[in-house]
Amino acid sequence: MSKRLVLFPLPLQGHQTPMLQLANILHSKGFKISIIHTHFNAPNPNNHPFFRFHPIPKTLLDSKASIADVIGLLNELNEKCVGPFREVLAQIVSEIGGVACLISDAMWHFTQGVADEFMLPRLVLRTSNPSSFVAFVYMSVFRDKGYLSSKGDRLERLIPELPPLKMKDIPILGTCDLEATYELVRDMIEKTKASRGVIFNSFEELEGPALATLRQDLQIPVFAIGPFHKQARPFSSSLLAHERDCISWLDCHAPKSVLYISFGSIASVDEADFVEIAWGLANSKQPFLWAIRPGLVRGSDGPAPLPNGFLETIAKQGRIVMWAPQDEVLSHPAIGGFLTHSGWNSTLESICEGVPMLCLPCFGDQMVNARYVSDVWKVGLRFENGLKREDIEMATKRIMVEKEGIEMRHILAYLKQKASLSIAAGGSSFTSLEGLVSHIFSF
Ligand code: UDX
Numbered sequence: 001m002s003k004r005l006v007l008f009p010l011p012l013q014g015h016q017t018p019m020l021q022l023a024n025i026l027h028s029k030g031f032k033i034s035i036i037h038t039h040f041n042a043p044n045p046n047n048h049p050f051f052r053f054h055p056i057p058k059t060l061l062d063s064k065a066s067i068a069d070v071i072g073l074l075n076e077l078n079e080k081c082v083g084p085f086r087e088v089l090a091q092i093v094s095e096i097g098g099v100a101c102l103i104s105d106a107m108w109h110f111t112q113g114v115a116d117e118f119m120l121p122r123l124v125l126r127t128s129n130p131s132s133f134v135a136f137v138y139m140s141v142f143r144d145k146g147y148l149s150s151k152g153d154r155l156e157r158l159i160p161e162l163p164p165l166k167m168k169d170i171p172i173l174g175t176c177d178l179e180a181t182y183e184l185v186r187d188m189i190e191k192t193k194a195s196r197g198v199i200f201n202s203f204e205e206l207e208g209p210a211l212a213t214l215r216q217d218l219q220i221p222v223f224a225i226g227p228f229h230k231q232a233r234p235f236s237s238s239l240l241a242h243e244r245d246c247i248s249w250l251d252c253h254a255p256k257s258v259l260y261i262s263f264g265s266i267a268s269v270d271e272a273d274f275v276e277i278a279w280g281l282a283n284s285k286q287p288f289l290w291a292i293r294p295g296l297v298r299g300s301d302g303p304a305p306l307p308n309g310f311l312e313t314i315a316k317q318g319r320i321v322m323w324a325p326q327d328e329v330l331s332h333p334a335i336g337g338f339l340t341h342s343g344w345n346s347t348l349e350s351i352c353e354g355v356p357m358l359c360l361p362c363f364g365d366q367m368v369n370a371r372y373v374s375d376v377w378k379v380g381l382r383f384e385n386g387l388k389r390e391d392i393e394m395a396t397k398r399i400m401v402e403k404e405g406i407e408m409r410h411i412l413a414y415l416k417q418k419a420s421l422s423i424a425a426g427g428s429s430f431t432s433l434e435g436l437v438s439h440i441f442s443f
Pocket of ligand 1: 015127291325342343344346
């Protein structure tokens with residue numbers, strides 16, 4: 001009889017998509033899949049006919065579930081979901097049976113305690129990457145050494161323990177409630193260490209050193225089995241509707257001529273920065289496709305307030321959508337660069353399609369991802385000091401038309417090939433996935 005896996009994604013786009021991709025990958029290995037989910041940002045069961053879906057009773061009023069305060073939301077979810085999650089898990093274990101283990105998002109730290117109550121092994125999915133997870137593991141060291149109170153020029157200094165990260169790249173700096181964020185990170189790390197293993201959507205050839213550090217520091221099995229989106233059966237997990245007509249707009253453009261801009265599903269920018277980005281894009285004269293989701297500009301829930309005269313100026317140059325089919329966009333031949341907030345899914349999708357990046361990280365792991373893109377992998381540029389329209393204009397030209405962009409594309413072609421080889425038979429991710437399957441069978 002095949003074993004059942006119970007997966008519990010965090011209800012945020014950048015976390016839910018990779019969890020559902022992992023579910024598909026493990027389903028293809030013969031496991032039965034049960035997905036426990038919240039009502040808030042619930043996945044669409046119709047897109048996954050082979051899985052069983054188990055909603056947990058309403059725990060949050062939708063109006064309270066604000067992604068503008070992600071730390072508050074995560075704390076509230078971890079507090080309020082304990083009882084309802086336990087009930088649903090109990091039902092699955094007793095009524096369906098055959099459950100081999102629970103796989104939950106690293107941020108669902110409370111699930112370790114519940115899994116222990118049921119004597120059910122828990123595996124963790126960390127949807128961001130190993131390199132940024134190392135920075136989270138080091139957070140107590142950063143605190144003891146006083147790095148968390150860095151200000152002014154000190155923010156530009158290298159972190160001696162983790163070069164080339166700088167103090168300003170510490171993922172929790174700049175959050176409104178540093179202590180609450182620190183505690184959330186501490187719980188995430190402690191409960192990951194208490195789990196039976198952690199899974200990453202990355203591959204050994206990209207992040208070997210970080211994976212080695214984690215294997216040593218966490219003392220649990222670490223599986224790098226990505227890139228997920230290149231292995232999972234294609235399906236839609238988008239919480240917003242994709243505006244697919246931008247693809248025919250891209251069809252009318254020359255190869256590598258269009259800059260794509262998106263800030264993912266939660267990051268937001270100040271109105272002043274938004275205006276600088278808009279005019280920087282217009283002044284670059286480069287064609288662009290910009291995904292402006294509601295809420296992108298801090299403090300506004302609705303459509304972003306575009307500056308006066310902007311739409312008229314860019315009528316022939318740019319295309320604006322609310323939410324793009326990003327996978328298809330990045331793999332389109334017309335795309336030559338990606339201005340991104342450096343969320344891990346976006347970063348990995350860009351690497352896999354060989355697209356150089358302009359990084360404008362906003363918070364959390366994005367700070368580390370952007371540093372790796374610019375200083376370690378050298379496949380993009382990071383905006384370092386403030387945001388002026390001239391910087392956007394110049395940086396766009398540097399990656400789209402100048403020699404720097406060509407050099408980045410060479411490195412990206414190499415990484416893209418390494419990503420494909422890693423998931424092919426005998427490759428690092430392929431082998432790690434086999435290891436994960438055997439590990440689950442050993443429970
Ligand atoms: C969040 C965090 O912000 C990020 O730092 C972390 O690494 C993962 O969780 P998010 O901000 O949404 O994620 O960014 P990202 O990880 O890049 O995920 C966004 C996903 O939405 C990507 O898979 C991307 O393809 C998709 N997307 C984005 C669209 O389909 N259309 C869009 O217009 C924009």
